[in-house]
Amino acid sequence: MSHPREGQPVPQVTFHTRINNNWVDVTTDDLFQNKTVVLFSLPGAFTPTCSSTHLPRYNELAPVLKANGVDSIICLSVNDPFVMDAWAQDLHAENIYMLPDGNADFTEGMDMLVDKHELGFGKRSWRYAMLVKNGVVEKMFVEPNKPGDPFEVSDADTMLNYINPQAKCPHRITLISKPGCAHCVRAKQALTDRGMKFETIELGSHGVSFSTLNALTGRGTTPQVFVDGELIGTADELEAWLARLG
Structure with missing residues (x-):
C-alpha cells in the first residue's frame, strides 16, 4: 500500500544550520534538487533506538547505498543544530548529513509531527524513512501507529532492499x-x-x-x-x- 506522500514534492523549507561555527541557511532545493536522497527521521538525537541502531546502520550502509545511486543520506530530527552536531560527533556519523528541523517546519509539512508531551519532548517527528528523487517522494517507510517508539520498517536494510534487493551488505x-x-x-x-x-x-x-x-x-x-x-x-x-x- 502506497503512502499519500508518495509522488508528492517534499515541503519547501529553509533550515537554519551550523557549518564551521557559522549560521548557514539551507533550503529544500539545496538538499533535494537534481539528487537522489535517502532521508530518515527520528524522534530525537541521543535517544536509545536512534543512537544504538537507526543512525549507525545507515552510516554503516552508506557506501552501499551510494554505490546504488544515492547521492546523500540525511538524518532529520526536531532538534537544534548544536545538538545534532554533538550527536554526529558522538556517533562518528561521517557518512550522514545531520539536518536540524528546529522549528519542525519540514516535519509538519510532511504530516509527520507528533505530540510527545508525556515524555517532556513536546512536538517531535514520527519515525520514518523515504527515498526522494529530484525533490519528489518516491517511497516512504513509516513506522506503524503503535504505543512507544516502533522501529520496524524505517531501517537502512529495508531501504537498501527496496533500492536494490540484490545489493550485498558489508560484513560486520x-x-x-x-x-x-x-x-x-x-x-x-x-x-x-x-x-x-x-x-x-x-x-x-x-x-x-x-x-x-x-x-x-x-x-x-x-x-x-x-x-x-x-x-x-x-x-x-x-x-x-x-x-x-x-
Whole structure:
C-alpha cells in the first residue's frame, strides 16, 4: 500500500544550520534538487533506538547505498543544530548529513509531527524513512501507529532492499585485541588492505577482560575476530578466511 506522500514534492523549507561555527541557511532545493536522497527521521538525537541502531546502520550502509545511486543520506530530527552536531560527533556519523528541523517546519509539512508531551519532548517527528528523487517522494517507510517508539520498517536494510534487493551488505567485523599485540596489528592491516571496516574491542578497556575474551571465544589469545557474528579466530585464521573470499 502506497503512502499519500508518495509522488508528492517534499515541503519547501529553509533550515537554519551550523557549518564551521557559522549560521548557514539551507533550503529544500539545496538538499533535494537534481539528487537522489535517502532521508530518515527520528524522534530525537541521543535517544536509545536512534543512537544504538537507526543512525549507525545507515552510516554503516552508506557506501552501499551510494554505490546504488544515492547521492546523500540525511538524518532529520526536531532538534537544534548544536545538538545534532554533538550527536554526529558522538556517533562518528561521517557518512550522514545531520539536518536540524528546529522549528519542525519540514516535519509538519510532511504530516509527520507528533505530540510527545508525556515524555517532556513536546512536538517531535514520527519515525520514518523515504527515498526522494529530484525533490519528489518516491517511497516512504513509516513506522506503524503503535504505543512507544516502533522501529520496524524505517531501517537502512529495508531501504537498501527496496533500492536494490540484490545489493550485498558489508560484513560486520569485530576484532578483540590487546595493547602491544603484533598479531592484532597484522589482522587489522589485513582488513584495512581489503577496504573492510571493523570495530575494535581492546582488552583492559570498558571492563573487557581476558575472562570476557574466554567467555566469548573459548580462547585466551588475541586477536579474535568475529565476522557477522561468527568466530573466525586468530590473525592466521582471518587471513585464511580472506583468502577464501578471493
